[in-house]
Amino acid sequence: MKAKAAVFLGAGKPFEIQEFPLPRVEPEGILVKVRMSTICGSDLHTWQGKREAPLPIILGHEIVGEIQEIGEGADRDVLGNPLAKGDRITWTIMASCGKCYYCQMKQLPQKCLYLFKYGHESCQNPPYLNGGLAEYIYIRPGTGIFKIPEELSDEEVTPINCALATVVNGLETIGIELGDNVVVQGAGMLGINAVAMLRERGAEKIIALDIDQQRLKFAEEFGADEVINVNQTNPTETLSLVKDLTGGYGADVVIEVSGSPGVISQGIEMLRVGGRYLLIGTVFPKANFMLDGYVVTTKTITIKGIHNYQVRHLGEGLDFVIRTHNKHPFNRLITHRFNLQEVDQAFALSASGQAFRVGIVP
Numbered sequence: 001m002k003a004k005a006a007v008f009l010g011a012g013k014p015f016e017i018q019e020f021p022l023p024r025v026e027p028e029g030i031l032v033k034v035r036m037s038t039i040c041g042s043d044l045h046t047w048q049g050k051r052e053a054p055l056p057i058i059l060g061h062e063i064v065g066e067i068q069e070i071g072e073g074a075d076r077d078v079l080g081n082p083l084a085k086g087d088r089i090t091w092t093i094m095a096s097c098g099k100c101y102y103c104q105m106k107q108l109p110q111k112c113l114y115l116f117k118y119g120h121e122s123c124q125n126p127p128y129l130n131g132g133l134a135e136y137i138y139i140r141p142g143t144g145i146f147k148i149p150e151e152l153s154d155e156e157v158t159p160i161n162c163a164l165a166t167v168v169n170g171l172e173t174i175g176i177e178l179g180d181n182v183v184v185q186g187a188g189m190l191g192i193n194a195v196a197m198l199r200e201r202g203a204e205k206i207i208a209l210d211i212d213q214q215r216l217k218f219a220e221e222f223g224a225d226e227v228i229n230v231n232q233t234n235p236t237e238t239l240s241l242v243k244d245l246t247g248g249y250g251a252d253v254v255i256e257v258s259g260s261p262g263v264i265s266q267g268i269e270m271l272r273v274g275g276r277y278l279l280i281g282t283v284f285p286k287a288n289f290m291l292d293g294y295v296v297t298t299k300t301i302t303i304k305g306i307h308n309y310q311v312r313h314l315g316e317g318l319d320f321v322i323r324t325h326n327k328h329p330f331n332r333l334i335t336h337r338f339n340l341q342e343v344d345q346a347f348a349l350s351a352s353g354q355a356f357r358v359g360i361v362p
Ligand SMILES: [Zn+2]
Pocket: 040, 041, 042, 043, 061, 062, 162, 163
């Protein structure tokens, strides 16, 4: 049996539909039939040539699928739920070795020295099927797997193993306290998830910034108290609006999820004395920004960055969606659907900014 996949051959080139043999399932491995993948900002960066990828590659790492074949010892998920053929599952975006310096000594399995990331590795060698833009994907040992309850739709679950789990890690890392006033720079998938989760974690005022009105509307629907279209205000006005909305002091926390390094210095200016700044969106090289060290010291600012997440963050994200999917319209964030043959169109639409999240249903 063979599986079709949309293979990326380099920026500016069309995707090529290729066929790969289904891999032999090793112990602890799982073969999954892909139900849906969504195009993430990172996929777009690769497609646009903003960051390098090992070619040829099957992109797509926000995936939901159903079990086709279970390897020996992979019959339970992280929570102990039994797994069987046909069950829908989500899984961590990466597999860690569990043995290296970062896995064992520094509690950073998300930065494992031998990290494997779905949708980020070449498809040149077996088991080939490493990404979501395919009919099947092979899940390796070292991946955190969660069974998906029936009440959740594919649309609600597909983006959680990248966008939402990353946000969970971010909020834990920067430490959200009850009553924090928080600015979210960027109301894309990460930003919307951050807004929803900040609300649940007891943030006082949530202010979302973006250049797109549709995104800001989503931000309001997911719980933002105030939204500012930074295309319609100049930087000085934006800064004074944020100050006014935070009692004249500035925000306790500012979260960068826009992927635009240009917004960082302004975000740091929005902080109160002793404020915390969290960098999530700069996941491509040369994301340089200018910063006045004087401001960082005299305002006693904390700046933190995060990348990827740990298994528990995905578990927490899944729980969050189970608890709140009747309250938040997660379904509607997937605004368009395409099949594998239409992947070029899907990426073009995604890059145009006309869609919120684009789903590929193979
Ligand atoms: Zn992603």
